[in-house]
Amino acid sequence: AQSVTQLGSHVSVSEGALVLLRCNYSSSVPPYLFWYVQYPNQGLQLLLKYTSAATLVKGINGFEAEFKKSETSFHLTKPSAHMSDAAEYFCAVSVGSYNTDKLIFGTGTRLQVFP
Amino acid sequence: DAGITQSPRHKVTETGTPVTLRCHQTENHRYMYWYRQDPGHGLRLIHYSYGVKDTDKGEVSDGYSVSRSKTEDFLLTLESATSSQTSVYFCAIKQGTGTAGANVLTFGAGSRLTVL
Numbered sequence: 323a324q325s326v327t328q329l330g331s332h333v334s335v336s337e338g339a340l341v342l343l344r345c346n347y348s349s350s351v352p353p354y355l356f357w358y359v360q361y362p363n364q365g366l367q368l369l370l371k372y373t374s375a376a377t378l379v380k381g382i383n384g385f386e387a388e389f390k391k392s393e394t395s396f397h398l399t400k401p402s403a404h405m406s407d408a409a410e411y412f413c414a415v416s417v418g419s420y421n422t423d424k425l426i427f428g429t430g431t432r433l434q435v436f437p
Numbered sequence: 438d439a440g441i442t443q444s445p446r447h448k449v450t451e452t453g454t455p456v457t458l459r460c461h462q463t464e465n466h467r468y469m470y471w472y473r474q475d476p477g478h479g480l481r482l483i484h485y486s487y488g489v490k491d492t493d494k495g496e497v498s499d500g501y502s503v504s505r506s507k508t509e510d511f512l513l514t515l516e517s518a519t520s521s522q523t524s525v526y527f528c529a530i531k532q533g534t535g536t537a538g539a540n541v542l543t544f545g546a547g548s549r550l551t552v553l
Contacts (some may be wrong), residue, residue: 328479331477356541364546364547365527365544365545365546365547366480366527366529366542366544367544368541368542368543371541412479412480422487422493423468423487423531423540424470424482424485424495425470425482425542426482426496427472427479427480427481428479429477429478429479430479
């Protein structure tokens with residue numbers, strides 16, 4: 323079954339430091355992968371998605387993720403953290419086909435940014 | 438803006454009582470989903486719908502039922518609420534008509550349910 327695993331439930335970085343949030347997927351077929359962000363007391367917003375067009379995917383707010391088939395990974399990065407990046411981040415994989423299409427989420431990583 | 442409204446946004450109820458959460462969309466999207474969010478578990482799919490009267494179970498469907506009698510409304514019902522169903526519930530719709538799996542989910546603001 324297709325699934326995603328997020329390594330690290332909490333990540334802390336200093337403002338201006340590199341952000342790296344890890345996601346590994348399990349899939350027997352080429353996956354569609356997503357990163358979502360959730361700010362406090364809000365719903366989830368799409369950061370970026372991988373749909374096999376390009377292995378390096380750029381998203382909003384300076385985030386990007388690279389699909390690495392050999393490592394079954396889709397890690398999220400940002401070169402320089404900002405205080406406003408503090409949020410919870412979810413990796414997700416799309417499973418199923420036409421009528422059964424749905425997203426399965428990882429358990430989330432909470433990012434803290436210190437001044 | 439996908440025009441998703443969840444109601445109620447907050448509800449406190451007692452064990453054993455029935456509860457219905459409503460998700461309303463204004464843009465005629467075919468696919469709608471109900472997730473629950475709990476610390477340490479992320480979001481888990483409860484039920485989803487791929488059309489009027491067409492629904493299916495997700496990962497954690499026990500204790501929940503859904504109905505979709507018209508395109509714009511997707512109802513989630515807890516027939517007899519239990520404390521383990523205390524959670525934040527999110528409705529989502531799938532936008533786009535492209536390749537299955539490549540479309541994006543847009544989420545509502547959530548409904549916080551507390552079962553005492």
